[in-house]
Each structure stands twice: as structure tokens, then as C-alpha cells.
Amino acid sequence: MAFQDRTLTCRDCGAEFVFTSGEQEFYAQKGFEHEPTRCPQCRRARKRDRSSSSGDRTMFDAVCSQCGAATQVPFSPRPDKPVYCQDCYRAVAGRRAR
Numbered sequence: 001m002a003f004q005d006r007t008l009t010c011r012d013c014g015a016e017f018v019f020t021s022g023e024q025e026f027y028a029q030k031g032f033e034h035e036p037t038r039c040p041q042c043r044r045a046r047k048r049d050r051s052s053s054s055g056d057r058t059m060f061d062a063v064c065s066q067c068g069a070a071t072q073v074p075f076s077p078r079p080d081k082p083v084y085c086q087d088c089y090r091a092v093a094g095r096r097a098r
Contacts, residue, residue, distance in 0.1 A: 003028075010039035012046075064088050 003021035010017060017039035027035070038046065059072040065082035077083045084092055 006035075008035065008037075010042050011037045012042040013039060015039050015041075066092070 003024040005021055006019045006024070007016050008019050009015070019035055024035075036043065057074050059074055060076050062071055062073050062077045062083040063069070064071050064085040066084055066088035069085045069088075071083070071085040073083055
């Protein structure tokens, strides 16, 4: 199948961009069924925005059930479940893996 460069319009910024024959071949090899709807600049910006927003994790203060040290965890601690600091978690998780 011979691919030809195609001009597409970005759904975010409205700019035209070229979907090259090489990119089309790559998409076909990977089994992608849909052509890109965003220009390369908008794709990069969207990827950057998505990855930076995932870093805003809410942390909760807790006390380690093993050593009593103050720590922070990415979940709301429950009184019926133990919470460990990083060092104690590694020790406890290492014992479980064996």
C-alpha cells in the first residue's frame, strides 16, 4: 500500500499540519486505526500538561505502625490498617515477597 502525504487540520488550534507517508506507515504497522487529530505542537503540549498534572498527588500525614516515625502516604490512612514509612515498608514488603 503506497501512502501519500496528507494535510490535516488540528482540532485544538485549527492549524494545518502534514501527516506524512512515513507517519501513516508507522500508524499502519502499529495497528492504529485513526489518524492524528492534533498537530505535533498540540500533541506535545497535551502530553506535557497530562504528565505534569499527575504529579499533584495529595499526601496524608501518618505515623508508621512499625517504628513510630512521622511519614506521609498517598492515601487516607485507616485505623484498622497498618501504615509504614518507606524504610519499614521495604522491610515488610521484602518479607512478603520471599
